Amino acid sequence: MSTKFLIHFAQIHTDFRIAELESLARLNGINVDLHKGSPDLSSPYLVVELQSIDEAKKLIERSILVKEICEYWAEGKTYEELFEKIKQNPERNMLYKKDSFKFNVDVFGGSNTEEEKLRKINNFSFLPFKGPIDLKKPNQEFMVYENYGDVDSPGGRSSEPKVIYFGRRIASSSRYEMIKKFTLKQRKYLGTTSMDAELSLVMANQALARPGTLMYDPFVGTGSMMLTCAEFGSYTMGSDIDGRQIRGTAGYRKGINGIKANIDQYKLSHRILGNVVFDICQNPWRAMDLYKDSGWIDLIVTDPPYGVRAGAKKLGRRNGTVEDYSFKIVDGVENHKRKDYYPPTVAYEMEDVVVDLLEFAAKMLVVRGRLVYWIPTVTEEYQLDDIPIHPALELVANSEQPFGSWSRRLITMEKIREWSEADSKVYNTNPADSENSSRCTSSTSLSGLPNNKPSPAHRNFRARYFSKFIRQDSPATPADAGN
Amino acid sequence: MLQCHAKGCDDPAKNFPLEISDFTKEEIEAEKNKDFLVRMLPKLEWNALYTTAVKLGITGLPETLPSDAETNDEFLSALHTVLLEVHIKEGKMTCNGCNHVYPIKDGVPNMLLAEHEI
Ligand SMILES: C[S@@+](CC[C@H](N)C(=O)[O-])C[C@H]1O[C@@H](n2cnc3c(N)ncnc32)[C@H](O)[C@@H]1O
Ligand SMILES: [Zn+2]
Numbered sequence: 001m002s003t004k005f006l007i008h009f010a011q012i013h014t015d016f017r018i019a020e021l022e023s024l025a026r027l028n029g030i031n032v033d034l035h036k037g038s039p040d041l042s043s044p045y046l047v048v049e050l051q052s053i054d055e056a057k058k059l060i061e062r063s064i065l066v067k068e069i070c071e072y073w074a075e076g077k078t079y080e081e082l083f084e085k086i087k088q089n090p091e092r093n094m095l096y097k098k099d100s101f102k103f104n105v106d107v108f109g110g111s112n113t114e115e116e117k118l119r120k121i122n123n124f125s126f127l128p129f130k131g132p133i134d135l136k137k138p139n140q141e142f143m144v145y146e147n148y149g150d151v152d153s154p155g156g157r158s159s160e161p162k163v164i165y166f167g168r169r170i171a172s173s174s175r176y177e178m179i180k181k182f183t184l185k186q187r188k189y190l191g192t193t194s195m196d197a198e199l200s201l202v203m204a205n206q207a208l209a210r211p212g213t214l215m216y217d218p219f220v221g222t223g224s225m226m227l228t229c230a231e232f233g234s235y236t237m238g239s240d241i242d243g244r245q246i247r248g249t250a251g252y253r254k255g256i257n258g259i260k261a262n263i264d265q266y267k268l269s270h271r272i273l274g275n276v277v278f279d280i281c282q283n284p285w286r287a288m289d290l291y292k293d294s295g296w297i298d299l300i301v302t303d304p305p306y307g308v309r310a311g312a313k314k315l316g317r318r319n320g321t322v323e324d325y326s327f328k329i330v331d332g333v334e335n336h337k338r339k340d341y342y343p344p345t346v347a348y349e350m351e352d353v354v355v356d357l358l359e360f361a362a363k364m365l366v367v368r369g370r371l372v373y374w375i376p377t378v379t380e381e382y383q384l385d386d387i388p389i390h391p392a393l394e395l396v397a398n399s400e401q402p403f404g405s406w407s408r409r410l411i412t413m414e415k416i417r418e419w420s421e422a423d424s425k426v427y428n429t430n431p432a433d434s435e436n437s438s439r440c441t442s443s444t445s446l447s448g449l450p451n452n453k454p455s456p457a458h459r460n461f462r463a464r465y466f467s468k469f470i471r472q473d474s475p476a477t478p479a480d481a482g483n
Numbered sequence: 484m485l486q487c488h489a490k491g492c493d494d495p496a497k498n499f500p501l502e503i504s505d506f507t508k509e510e511i512e513a514e515k516n517k518d519f520l521v522r523m524l525p526k527l528e529w530n531a532l533y534t535t536a537v538k539l540g541i542t543g544l545p546e547t548l549p550s551d552a553e554t555n556d557e558f559l560s561a562l563h564t565v566l567l568e569v570h571i572k573e574g575k576m577t578c579n580g581c582n583h584v585y586p587i588k589d590g591v592p593n594m595l596l597a598e599h600e601i
Contacts, residue, residue: 212519235519235567246591260590270514273567276485278594282601284488286499286528296526 002049004072005056006167008145009065010175011108013202014041016410017065019397020205023412027208028058042153044108045145045165047072056170062232063173064201070143070167079123082164087126096168099131099139104169109157110148120144141169181266182228188261189248195224195303199401199410203301204228206397206412207372213298218280218360221245223259225301230271234299243277281356285364294418295364301372304353350376354388358413359424362392365415370396376408387411392419485592487578487585489600497580500531503538506574506587513567520562521553536565 009017018034025032032048032055039046044067050056053071060066073089076082086093103124105117112120121144131139146161155162182197184190195203203225209215211233217226220238222245230236238259240246248258257264263272278284354375361371371393377386379402387398387409397412486499529548536544543561552558576585576592585594 211514212516212522214519235513235516241595243588243591243593243595247589258589269511273513274570274590276592276594278488279596282488282596284485284594286486296523 002051003053005048005050005170006070006072006143006145006165007046007048007060008067008070008106008143009044009046010067011044011150013065013198013399013401015401016202016399017041019399019410019412020063020065020202021059022397023206023208024059024061024063027062027205027210028055030055030059032059040154042150043147045147045163047075053170060171060173062205064175064178064198064205066173067175068143068172069170070165071170073166073168075163075165077161077163079120079164082166083123083126086166090128093127093129096140097128097130099129100134100137101129101131101140101142102133102135102138103142103144105144105146107146108148109150109153110146110159110161112146143167143169178228178231182224182231188265189222189256189258191222191245193303194222197224197228200224200228201231203372203410204232204234206410207299207301207370209234209299209301214296215299215301216297216364217302218283218300218357219302219304220259220275221303222248223262223275225303226259226272227262227266227268229299229301230268231266233271235271235273237273237275239276239278239280239283241277241279246275246277280360283360295366295369295415297364298366298369299372300357300361300365300370302357303374304350304357306350306374306376358388358390358393361413362390362415362419362423367415367417369415371411371413371415373411374408375411376406379405379407382407391423392417485576485594487580487583488594489578489581489583489596492578492581492583492600494580498578499528500535501576501578501585503535503571504575504577506539507572508539508574509570509572509590510564510568511570513563515560515563517556517559520559520566523566524548524552532565539569539571541565541569 007021018039021032021034024030025034030050032050034046034048036048050059056069056071060069073092074082074085076085103121105112105120124142124144143166145165145167147163147165148160149155149157149162151157153162178201179197182200184194184196187194207215207229209229209232213234215226215229215234215236217223217236217238218240220226220240223238226236226238238246243249246259248256248261259275263269276284354373357373358371361369365371375387384398387395389395390413392415393413394416395411396414397410399410400407401410485501486495487501488498492498527548533544533546541564544565545558549555549558570590571587571592572590574587576587577583578585583596583600585592587593
C-alpha cells in the first residue's frame with residue numbers, strides 16, 4: 001500500500017530537482033512517479049506516493065534541492081477545508097496523542113508575522129494532541145505550508161494562500177549541512193572556475209556517486225566535484241592540462257598546496273586517489289587500447305572548459321605542423337626537455353570538447369555508468385537536438401541554469417551498452433580521428449551531430465559569447481576560435 | 484593504468500607499464516571496499532602491476548594472480564594497498580618504448596607531451 005508524502009523543495013535550480021530525485025530513487029531502488037500531474041516548478045511543494053516512511057527518508061537523505069519531506073495529511077484552499085480533511089482521519093490523529101510536539105508555519109510567496117503564525121497554529125487545537133509542546137526536541141513536528149504563489153506561478157502572486165498543506169515531518173535532507181560544508185567561502189583552495197558547492201553536490205547525485213565506485217574528472221581544475229563525489233563515497237581521480245590548477249601554484253588562493261589543501265580540509269584523502277597532468281586529447285589511459293573489454297570508470301563528472309573563463313586549449317600548433325622551435329637548443333638542452341617546457345596549445349572548440357568527451361565516456365565508462373557534464377547554450381537558438389548524442393549513451397536528464405541570453409545545461413547520460421568500433425564511425429565524421437582512439441577531434445566539423453544542421457547552440461560558443469551572441473550565419477572557421 | 488601515449492610509441496608491450504625510478508613514495512590510508520577490488524580484477528594487467536610493485540619495493544603481491552583472488556582476503560588486502568594506498572611523491576616514469584621521461588612532482592605526474600610527440 002502506498003502512502004502520500006509531501007516534498008518541500010528549496011525553490012532554486014528548479015529545473016534540476018526532479019532529475020535529482022529520480023537519480024536518488026534509482027540509487028536507492030525506489031519506484032516513484034515524479035511526473036504525476038506535470039509538476040509545477042513555480043511551487044516548492046510536490047506530493048508523491050511512496051511505499052513507506054523508510055523510503056521517504058532514503059529518497060531525500062542525500063538530496064540537495066529538497067529541504068524536507070512530510071507525511072502528507074491534507075491540503076485545502078482555505079483553513080476550513082484543510083481542517084475538515086484532517087478531521088476525517090481521527091485514528092491517525094490519535095496516534096500522536098502523547099508525543100511532545102511542535103508546529104511550524106512555512107510561507108511561500110507571502111509573509112506572516114509571528115503573531116499571525118501563532119494564531120494559525122492555535123486554530124489546530126482541535127487535534128487530540130495532549131503531549132507537551134517542545135520547541136527544541138519534539139517527538140513530532142507538524143508542518144503548515146501556505147503557498148501564495150509566486151510572480152511566475154500560474155495566476156501570479158495572491159494576497160490569500162492558494163493552497164495550504166499540512167503534514168508530519170519525516171526527515172530533512174542533507175542540503176543545509178552539505179552546502180555549509182562545501183561552500184566556496186570556506187574552501188581553502190579556489191580557482192576562478194571552481195564549481196559552487198550546491199551544484200557540485202547536485203552533480204554528484206546525478207552521477208550516482210556512491211561507495212565502491214570510481215569517479216573521474218578529466219577537467220579537474222581545483223577539484224570541486226572530486227570532493228563532493230568522494231563525500232558521497234566514490235573513489236575519485238582527476239586530470240587537467242594545467243598542472244598549476246592541480247598544484248595551486250597559480251590562481252586565486254595560491255601557494256597553499258592546491259587540491260591537496262582541499263582534500264585535507266574535508267578529510268577525504270581516504271577516497272581521493274590522485275591527479276595527473278595531461279591533455280585529455282592525448283590521454284595516457286591504458287584502457288584506451290583495451291576498450292574491446294568494458295570500461296572501468298563508474299562516473300565521469302566534469303565541467304569542460306567553455307573557453308569563456310578557463311581557456312579551452314589542447315596541445316598543438318594552429319597549422320598542425322611541428323615548429324623547429326621545439327627542438328631548439330636552449331641552455332644546452334633541447335627545448336622540449338627543459339624543466340619548464342610547456343608545449344604550445346591551440347584553441348579547443350566547445351563543440352569538439354563535447355564530442356570528444358562523449359566518445360571518451362562511451363569507451364571508458366562501465367555499462368550503466370554515468371557521464372554528468374555542463375554545456376553552454378545560447379538561449380534564443382537552443383533546440384533539444386543541440387545536445388550531442390552517442391549511440392552507446394542515453395540522455396537521462398537535461399537541466400537548465402538560465403543566465404538570460406545564455407544558459408548552461410547539466411547533461412546526464414548513461415552508458416547503455418558496450419562501445420563498439422562502429423560507433424566512432426557513425427559518431428565521428430572526421431575519418432582521421434577514428435584511427436587513434438586517444439586523439440581528439442581536430443576540426444570544427446559537425447562531428448557527432450546528426451544530419452549536418454547549421455549551428456548548434458553551443459557551437460563557437462566562446463566567439464559568440466564575446467560578440468554578444470550575434471548570430472553568425474556563415475560557418476565559422478577554426479581560425480575564428482583561437483582569439 | 485597509465486601508459487606512454489607519444490605518437491608512434493604504440494607497441495602495447497613496450498609503452499606499458501612505465502618504469503618508475505628515482506622515487507619517494509608515501510602510503511595514504513584508503514577506505515577498504517572489497518567489491519570494488521573484485522570488480523577491478525579483470526581490468527588489471529597482472530604482470531605490469533606485479534613488476535611495478537616490486538620496483539617500488541612492495542612485497543606481498545604474488546607473481547601470478549591467484550585462482551581464488553576474489554575470495555582471498557589476504558590477497559585483496561595486499562592489492563588494496565598497492566592500488567589505492569601507495570602514492571609516488573617524487574620520481575620519474577620512463578617509457579620502455581621511446582624513453583620519454585614523465586616526471587612526478589608533489590605527487591602529481593606530468594604526462595604532457597612535447598609537440599613533436601602528438
Ligand atoms: C571550467 S574549468 C574546471 C573547473 C573545476 N570544475 C573546478 O571546480 O575547479 C576547466 C578546466 O579544463 C582544463 N582544460 C582545458 N583544456 C583542457 C584539455 N585539452 N585537457 C585537459 N584539461 C583541459 C583547464 O585547465 C581548466 O582547469
Ligand atoms: Zn613511449
